[in-house]
Amino acid sequence: MLDPKLVRSAPEAVAQQLLKKHYKLDVARLVALEEKRKSLQVTTEQLQSERNSGSKEFGKIKSQGGDVSALKERMDQVNAELKANEQALVELQDELHTMLLDVPNLPHDSVPEGQDENDNVLVRSWGEPRTFDFDVKDHVDLGEAFGLDFEAATRICGARFAMLRGKIARLHRALAQFMLDVQTTEHGYEEVITPLLVHDTALYGTGQLPKFGEDLFKTSCDSDAEQEQKQFYLIPTAEVTLTNLVRDQILAVEQLPMRLTAHTACFRSEAGSYGRDTRGLIRQHQFEKVEMVQIVHPDKSWEALEEMTGHAEAILQKLGLPYRVMALCGGDMGFGAAKTYDLEVWLPAQNQYREISSVSNCADFQARRMMARFRNESGKPELVHTLNGSGLAVGRTLVAVLENYQDADGHIRVPDVLQPYMGGIRVL
RNA sequence: GGAGGGAUGGCUGAGCGGUUGAAAGCACCGGUCUUGAAAACCGGCGAGGGUUAAUAGCCCUUCCAGGGUUCGAAUCCCUGUCCCUCCGCCA
Numbered sequence: 001m002l003d004p005k006l007v008r009s010a011p012e013a014v015a016q017q018l019l020k021k022h023y024k025l026d027v028a029r030l031v032a033l034e035e036k037r038k039s040l041q042v043t044t045e046q047l048q049s050e051r052n053s054g055s056k057e058f059g060k061i062k063s064q065g066g067d068v069s070a071l072k073e074r075m076d077q078v079n080a081e082l083k084a085n086e087q088a089l090v091e092l093q094d095e096l097h098t099m100l101l102d103v104p105n106l107p108h109d110s111v112p113e114g115q116d117e118n119d120n121v122l123v124r125s126w127g128e129p130r131t132f133d134f135d136v137k138d139h140v141d142l143g144e145a146f147g148l149d150f151e152a153a154t155r156i157c158g159a160r161f162a163m164l165r166g167k168i169a170r171l172h173r174a175l176a177q178f179m180l181d182v183q184t185t186e187h188g189y190e191e192v193i194t195p196l197l198v199h200d201t202a203l204y205g206t207g208q209l210p211k212f213g214e215d216l217f218k219t220s221c222d223s224d225a226e227q228e229q230k231q232f233y234l235i236p237t238a239e240v241t242l243t244n245l246v247r248d249q250i251l252a253v254e255q256l257p258m259r260l261t262a263h264t265a266c267f268r269s270e271a272g273s274y275g276r277d278t279r280g281l282i283r284q285h286q287f288e289k290v291e292m293v294q295i296v297h298p299d300k301s302w303e304a305l306e307e308m309t310g311h312a313e314a315i316l317q318k319l320g321l322p323y324r325v326m327a328l329c330g331g332d333m334g335f336g337a338a339k340t341y342d343l344e345v346w347l348p349a350q351n352q353y354r355e356i357s358s359v360s361n362c363a364d365f366q367a368r369r370m371m372a373r374f375r376n377e378s379g380k381p382e383l384v385h386t387l388n389g390s391g392l393a394v395g396r397t398l399v400a401v402l403e404n405y406q407d408a409d410g411h412i413r414v415p416d417v418l419q420p421y422m423g424g425i426r427v428l
Numbered sequence: 429g430g431a432g433g434g435a436u437g438g439c440u441g442a443g444c445g446g447u448u449g450a451a452a453g454c455a456c457c458g459g460u461c462u463u464g465a466a467a468a469c470c471g472g473c474g475a476g477g478g479u480u481a482a483u484a485g486c487c488c489u490u491c492c493a494g495g496g497u498u499c500g501a502a503u504c505c506c507u508g509u510c511c512c513u514c515c516g517c518c519a
Contacts, residue, residue, distance in 0.1 A: 038478085038479090041477090041478060041479090041488090042478070042479070042487095044488085045477095045478065045479090045487060045488045045489090046487080046488090048487085048488055048489085049487060049488070051499080051500080052488090052500085054499070054500085055446070055498095055499055055500040056446070056447075056500080057499095058446080058499050058500065059445095059446040059447085059499085059500070060446085060447090062446090062499095063446085068499075071499075072499055074499095075499045075500090076499075078499090079499080250438080250475090252438095371475095371476090375438095378483085379456090379457075379473090380483080381475075381476095
């Protein structure tokens with residue numbers, strides 16, 4: 001959420017910046033609501049003050065045995081007026097809050113202008129796409145021989161699921177283990193096992209709700225369908241649980257930066273992506289990801305963004321997978337991000353780079369939603385900055401390994417760094 | 429699932445329906461003392477919001493959450509959530 005004070009004091013400037021993200025802020029409506037809010041809040045608080053002092057007086061008079069009937073009459077009047085004002089104020093504040101919850105984060109000055117992924121800007125690339133002297137196969141054809149089974153998964157739970165068996169299951173596990181080991185031992189992240197089911201409050205905190213509910217899976221038990229409290233959402237990313245670790249906290253400055261990583265399953269409904277990436281592992285309802293989250297001092301978040309991008313890159317480099325780093329343009333950026341780098345890995349069968357990691361600085365946007373703060377140098381609570389990034393999406397990395405390490409007869413060489421995890425299997 | 433007990437400031441922990449945003453202790457910050465530190469003593473110390481040029485004043489809100497009673501609720505009533513103890517069940 002944006003700082004209400006900022007939005008209030010400079011609505012035009014904020015609206016201008018939001019245009020970069022292709023969001024149109026309804027300034028007229030905002031200003032009108034804000035004007036009403038101000039007068040309503042002031043009078044409500046005045047009435048509250050009157051009620052408080054009146055009640056004190058009431059007690060005093062009564063203890064001296066005086067007559068309170070005149071005062072009671074006045075208080076009844078104040079209370080009636082107060083009740084109406086309070087209700088109107090709550091409604092108005094709800095309206096303003098709802099409006100603000102819908103507004104995306106402001107993009108950083110360095111974010112390029114643009115409409116969609118075609119306008120993203122190449123920052124750097126690493127590695128040379130391998131040239132093949134045979135016709136490359138894609139991961140679906142390659143994986144079949146080693147236990148990648150879409151047909152069985154579809155029979156059980158429909159489209160966008162996969163079963164991995166035998167060697168390919170092991171390779172998938174090796175990748176996740178490897179990523180986790182690198183992030184914990186080389187980059188200083190603390191490993192966390194998190195819940196996969198969360199309440200809506202957590203999702204409001206990181207910004208998936210209220211706007212993007214249709215992308216999420218929600219549980220519903222027949223027995224308690226009536227009780228909203230018992231509804232759970234399946235996490236679309238461990239960003240949700242890791243970042244919410246600091247919700248409602250006031251951290252000591254020494255606790256920063258916090259670096260957290262988790263290997264979890266992620267669940268996405270992929271509503272609105274019908275027909276896209278229907279083949280293979282690229283876009284699934286359930287996939288695994290090693291997520292990185294950093295909770296940092298506000299002065300350090302831009303530095304941390306660069307560093308964290310490097311943490312994701314390290315995995316690709318160690319695996320020897322060619323990739324490029326893209327700075328997302330305003331139109332392609334996510335809701336909560338102030339700036340995002342995507343890592344795109346080379347997929348020979350598609351003959352193109354595909355997203356495999358996304359690293360974002362959310363600045364104080366999420367922190368404000370979940371009241372995640374630290375005690376600053378002058379002893380005052382101040383919002384932290386939050387960052388998140390994939391390090392990496394395991395399924396997509398598996399795709400990249402299969403396709404980049406294939407040979408002419410359909411075997412896959414296991415990358416060196418994974419061999420310690422493969423129990424002696426050097427080639428699939 | 430059954431029976432009880434509880435939820436108060438960073439922590440521990442008091443709190444008759446009115447002067448309690450809340451005792452006390454610890455922690456923390458400042459000062460005196462000290463070569464320095466500790467101890468001792470003195471002082472300060474929750475958070476959110478409004479108004480405002482203001483990080484100055486003033487005001488409002490806040491004692492798990494949501495309702496209710498009352499002129500007035502941390503204190504009374506209802507509902508929910510979470511935690512603890514005991515019994516049962518169970519990976």
